[in-house]
Amino acid sequence: MSASAFLSQLLQLAIALLLAPLLLGWVNQCRAWLQNKSAPSLLLPYRTIRKLFHKDAVVAENASPVFRITPYVVFSAMALAAAIVPSIATDLPFAHAADAIALVGLFALARVFIALAAMDLGTAFGSIGARREMFVGFLAEPALLMVLFTASLISGATLLPTIVETLAHRDIAIYPSLAFAGVAFTMVSLAENARIPVDNPATHLELTMIHEAMILEYSARHLALIEWASALKLFNYSCIGIALFLPFGIAQGSTDWTAILGAVPVLIGKLAMGGFALALIETVSAKMRLFRAPEFLGTAFLLAVLAMLVNLLLGS
Amino acid sequence: MSAVPLWVQLSNLFAAVLLLLAFAMLAQRRVLSLIDLFAAQGFALACSTAIVAYATRQPHLFWSAGLTLVLKVILLPWLLHRLIRQLDVRWDVEGLINVPTTMLIGIVLVVFAFNLAFPIAQLASTVTRATLGIAMASVMLSFLMMITRRKAVPQVIGFLSMENGLFFAATSATYGMPMVVELGIALDVLVAMLILGVFFFQIREQFDSLDLKHLEKLKEHE
Numbered sequence: 001m002s003a004s005a006f007l008s009q010l011l012q013l014a015i016a017l018l019l020a021p022l023l024l025g026w027v028n029q030c031r032a033w034l035q036n037k038s039a040p041s042l043l044l045p046y047r048t049i050r051k052l053f054h055k056d057a058v059v060a061e062n063a064s065p066v067f068r069i070t071p072y073v074v075f076s077a078m079a080l081a082a083a084i085v086p087s088i089a090t091d092l093p094f095a096h097a098a099d100a101i102a103l104v105g106l107f108a109l110a111r112v113f114i115a116l117a118a119m120d121l122g123t124a125f126g127s128i129g130a131r132r133e134m135f136v137g138f139l140a141e142p143a144l145l146m147v148l149f150t151a152s153l154i155s156g157a158t159l160l161p162t163i164v165e166t167l168a169h170r171d172i173a174i175y176p177s178l179a180f181a182g183v184a185f186t187m188v189s190l191a192e193n194a195r196i197p198v199d200n201p202a203t204h205l206e207l208t209m210i211h212e213a214m215i216l217e218y219s220a221r222h223l224a225l226i227e228w229a230s231a232l233k234l235f236n237y238s239c240i241g242i243a244l245f246l247p248f249g250i251a252q253g254s255t256d257w258t259a260i261l262g263a264v265p266v267l268i269g270k271l272a273m274g275g276f277a278l279a280l281i282e283t284v285s286a287k288m289r290l291f292r293a294p295e296f297l298g299t300a301f302l303l304a305v306l307a308m309l310v311n312l313l314l315g316s
Numbered sequence: 317m318s319a320v321p322l323w324v325q326l327s328n329l330f331a332a333v334l335l336l337l338a339f340a341m342l343a344q345r346r347v348l349s350l351i352d353l354f355a356a357q358g359f360a361l362a363c364s365t366a367i368v369a370y371a372t373r374q375p376h377l378f379w380s381a382g383l384t385l386v387l388k389v390i391l392l393p394w395l396l397h398r399l400i401r402q403l404d405v406r407w408d409v410e411g412l413i414n415v416p417t418t419m420l421i422g423i424v425l426v427v428f429a430f431n432l433a434f435p436i437a438q439l440a441s442t443v444t445r446a447t448l449g450i451a452m453a454s455v456m457l458s459f460l461m462m463i464t465r466r467k468a469v470p471q472v473i474g475f476l477s478m479e480n481g482l483f484f485a486a487t488s489a490t491y492g493m494p495m496v497v498e499l500g501i502a503l504d505v506l507v508a509m510l511i512l513g514v515f516f517f518q519i520r521e522q523f524d525s526l527d528l529k530h531l532e533k534l535k536e537h538e
Contacts, residue, residue, distance in 0.1 A: 174325040176332030298416040302339060305423050310335070313430050313449045314328045 008089040008251075008260050015264065016082035020235040021045035021228065023275055030279035045231060052224035060121050060217060070117035071218065071225035077110040078232035087239040088263040089251040090161035099158040100148040103240075104141060107192070110229070111137050118214035125206050129213025132290060136198060136210065139297035140191045143184055146304030150181040151244045153311050160243055168247040176314070180307035182245045186281075187300035189237040191293070193230070196282040198293055208287070238274045239267075246270055323371040324443055330364035331447040334484060335426070338457040341477060342422055343415050347405065347469055351396045354473050358388030361480050365487050368444060377492050383502055384483070392476060392509060396469070399513050405469060405526060412464050422457055429453035436489075444488045451485035454478075468519060468526040472512050479505055 025042040032039035041047075059068065083094040084103055098106070115130040152158045154177070155166035191198040194211035203209055206216070215226050243250070249266035251259035288296060337357040344350045362384040369377030413421075433449035440448065455478055462474035479501070486493045493501075516526060523530040 173320065174329050176329045180332070180336070294416055298419055299343070302419050302423065303336075306332075306335065306339070306426070309426055309430060310332050310450075314331070314446050 004257075005091050005093055009083060009092045009094055011260070012086075012088050012092065013079065013083045015088065015267075016232065016235055016239075017079065019268070019271070020082075020231040021049060023235050023238065023271055024231040026272060027234075027275045027279050027282075030276050031282055034279055034283040045227070049224045049228055052219075052227070053221050055220040057220035057222055059219075059222075062121065064120050066113070067117045067120045067217075068222075070113045071222040071229070073113045074110045075225045075229040075232075077106050077113075078229045078236060081106050081236045082232055082239070084160065085236055085239045086161050086164050086243055086250060087267055089260050090164050091252070092161065095161045096159065100152065100160055100163070101145070101158055103160070104145055104148070107233075108137070108141065110233075114214055114226075118217075121217050123217060125209070125213045125216055129210055129216075132210045133214060135290075136191050136293055136297070139294055140188050140300070143297060143301040143304050144188045144192070146301065146308055147181045147185045147188065147244070150177055150304065150307045150311055153308060154178070160240075164243050164247045164250055165252055167244070168250065168252070175311075177307040177311035178245060180303045180310065182241075184300045184303035184307065185241055185244065187296065187303075189241065190278075190281065191297055191300075193234045193237055195278065197285050197288050197296060200287050208290075210290075235271075238271055241274065242267070242270050321371075323367050327364050327367050327371075327444050328447065330360050330367070331450040331484070331488070333360045334364070334454055334480075335450045335457075338454040338477065338481070339419065339422060341473070342418055342457055342461050342464075345415075347400060347467075348397075350470060350473050351393050351400070354396075354477055355389050355393040357477060357480055358384055358392075361484055362389065364484070365492070368487055368491060372491055374491060376495050377487070379495065380483075380492055380498050383498065387502055387506065388476070388480065391506070395509055395513070396473070399516065400469065403469075403516060403520060403526070405467075412466060418460070418464055422460060425456045425460060426453040429456050440489050442489065442491055444491075447488040448485060451481055451488055454481035454484065457481075466527055466529060468512075468516055468528055471528070472509070476505065476509070 022042065022045070024045045025040070028044070029039040029042055080094070081103060083092070084098050084106075086092060086095055111133065115133050118126040118130040118133075120126075148158070151163050151167070154175070155163045157163060157166070190196070194201055199210040199212075200208065201211070203212065206213060209216075211230070215223065218226055249263055249270075251263045334357060337353055337360060341350060341353045341357070344353055362381045365377055365381035365384060369375070369381055429452040430449040433452045437445040437448045458474045458478035458481055461477070462471050465471050465474065483498075483501075492498070519528075519531070520526055
């Protein structure tokens with residue numbers, strides 16, 4: 001483990017932390033354009049976070065320590081995940097500590113904590129949000145694991161850097177299994193990041209909220225951390241998608257600094273395209289009823305399993 | 317991995333699309349979309365057959381691809397659409413079991429079919445033998461669709477899509493059946509479709525509905 005590897009790790013983490021709100025702002029801006037509205041500033045998420053950090057926090061009297069520590073747990077889980085997912089380089093000291101399955105576990109940890117905090121105060125909306133979140137989560141997680149297993153079967157490893165290196169170096173060929181897995185992954189990401197077919201991030205109607213209902217009681221720095229963490233979650237999912245399905249341009253090896261620095265604009269370009277695609281999906285689709293979510297995520301699971309089976313049968 | 321030629325990759329792709337469409341038909345609730353999906357499945361089948369025909373230089377496979385295109389993409393969907401219009405049955409299809417459960421049973425069937433096809437595929441000498449599992453899986457999924465649907469029209473579409481699967485199995489295991497057999501089957505399917513169309517009218521005249529559970533009663537008055 002060299003100093004250079006550590007430097008690239010730090011660079012990647014810093015990029016993730018700094019770019020995540022920008023990605024969120026970009027998605028919001030694209031969506032506003034597509035819906036023929038005047039777009040909010042690209043930097044709005046940064047301003048929101050700064051504003052929230054300057055406010056005084058209000059915590060309910062009957063809040064337990066779980067409620068207080070949850071923002072920190074969620075934020076550090078997402079920051080750790082951002083360090084594990086190879087987005088600009090593959091030779092990362094952190095990435096070898098946890099494979100794809102542990103990464104899913106890390107997301108699950110954040111989910112459990114935020115659901116516990118939502119139920120902690122005993123408010124009606126918090127409990128509803130927590131239940132719905134767990135409902136969506138338990139359907140989305142197996143599908144996500146199956147997508148990761150498909151990529152693992154192709155590359156023969158569950159470590160994300162190894163998967164990226166294998167997939168980036170293979171010959172150009174048609175992989176029906178990767179196409180299925182890609183569609184399944186998109187559906188899972190929409191559900192996990194509380195985007196439109198499953199949840200509406202811009203809603204003001206408490207009865208239909210999932211993610212927003214859970215964080216209604218948070219204010220100031222706690223809310224800022226949670227908002228930042230959900231931006232990071234979107235960033236992480238986008239980076240996992242890039243690592244699995246568009247791994248070209250990610251630097252391999254830690255000594256070649258021109259490649260690592262060259263990977264940054266490539267990453268930004270891919271994220272910009274991904275953000276636009278997300279805004280497009282959100283514009284053309286309507287929010288589903290909550291009880292249609294099992295069908296939506298069941299389809300994602302089905303596609304992911306089919307990807308794995310087709311890969312086993314056809315070897316492609 | 318680069319040893320796999322492009323046409324095998326393309327035929328694998330169409331095989332995967334075929335399997336996906338079989339699942340889409342299993343999950344589809346509306347009759348009209350079901351017919352469109354059936355036409356799409358026929359199109360994927362025709363493409364895959366044409367690719368195999370081009371790569372293995374077998375002119376008679378071109379004929380069967382053309383036959384598939386005319387019969388299953390144009391003629392049969394047109395007949396079905398006309399039938400739906402005449403019967404005026406645009407209801408949502410009611411399954412016996414709900415969609416996610418059907419999908420899970422479908423996955424189990426696919427695993428079963430893949431295991432079943434694996435030893436058989438070892439015996440075949442064609443390059444496309446790996447897709448035999450997919451062909452068997454689509455046959456079983458169509459079978460499942462016939463079992464889980466209560467109404468007559470989706471059952472017939474299941475029957476037709478089962479024929480698609482069998483045709484694909486023949487192409488992937490032995491590069492297609494002799495032309496005489498294929499023509500015979502094509503004619504059979506067409507005639508079956510026409511006779512079943514007459515049946516639909518008879519069933520509806522008798523029971524005022526196309527729900528097949530009425531046929532289970534033996535007596536008219538209990």
